[in-house]
Amino acid sequence: xxxxxxxxxxxxxxxxxxxxxxxxxxxxxxxxxxxxxxxxxxxxxxxxxxxxxxxxxxxxxxxxxxxxxxxxxxxxxxxxxxxxxxxxxxxxxxxxxxxxxxxxxxxxxxxxxx
Amino acid sequence: xxxxxxxxxxxxxxxxxxxxxxxxxxxxxxxxxxxxxxxxxxxxxxxxxxxxxxxxxxxxxxxxxxxxxxxxxxxxxxxxxxxxxxxxxxxxxxxxxxxxxxxxxxxxxxxxxxxxx
Numbered sequence: 001x002x003x004x005x006x007x008x009x010x011x012x013x014x015x016x017x018x019x020x021x022x023x024x025x026x027x028x029x030x031x032x033x034x035x036x037x038x039x040x041x042x043x044x045x046x047x048x049x050x051x052x053x054x055x056x057x058x059x060x061x062x063x064x065x066x067x068x069x070x071x072x073x074x075x076x077x078x079x080x081x082x083x084x085x086x087x088x089x090x091x092x093x094x095x096x097x098x099x100x101x102x103x104x105x106x107x108x109x110x111x112x113x114x
Numbered sequence: 115x116x117x118x119x120x121x122x123x124x125x126x127x128x129x130x131x132x133x134x135x136x137x138x139x140x141x142x143x144x145x146x147x148x149x150x151x152x153x154x155x156x157x158x159x160x161x162x163x164x165x166x167x168x169x170x171x172x173x174x175x176x177x178x179x180x181x182x183x184x185x186x187x188x189x190x191x192x193x194x195x196x197x198x199x200x201x202x203x204x205x206x207x208x209x210x211x212x213x214x215x216x217x218x219x220x221x222x223x224x225x226x227x228x229x230x231x
Binding site: 048101 | 118159207219221224
């Protein structure tokens with residue numbers, strides 16, 4: 001059973017389109033992070049959300065943390081080919097005993113065609 | 115920003131040999147580091163938690179005798195793949211946490227591509 005369900009797992013769109021990636025769980029997270037990874041490299045942190053209902057914007061990317069801190073979404077407006085990559089959500093479970101241990105979603109491979 | 119350096123970036127070895135991968139936090143101390151394995155187009159799979167000065171904590175299904183972890187200092191953790199086999203070929207990534215504040219993110223190394231022939 002996947003603790004963090006990330007969807008969709010694959011997304012292929014045209015330049016200029018909008019898209020949303022979701023991360024859902026039945027567990028509560030004290031914080032949730034979104035990463036972007038390119039082939040052959042490590043994940044790069046995009047954002048951290050810690051407060052239920054929090055919305056953060058990073059240029060064309062909008063991140064939202066659910067009110068109950070069980071889910072999150074990443075919305076990209078007017079996608080560009082440079083947005084292509086693997087997007088990962090990862091959360092630290094509330095009340096977890098293993099400090100720092102993150103739970104990862106399955107990842108979303110995004111391809112933006114010019 | 116915090117930087118985690120992983121070395122080597124890629125390595126090719128023969129079956130039966132051992133390979134050591136280093137993970138260093140360059141500008142901060144990390145009492146805890148994490149080792150992951152990643153298959154193509156898939157998410158990261160946590161292998162073990164590396165604790166400075168103590169034994170690593172392995173995830174279920176990960177052989178501790180095969181994947182030896184040593185965290186000898188606050189800035190260095192090593193993963194040694196012993197008696198490597200072709201099925202050990204994968205992308206291995208380490209990460210470290212900079213501080214213990216709520217929401218403090220993990221910083222990742224750039225990964226090591228291991229190919230066992």
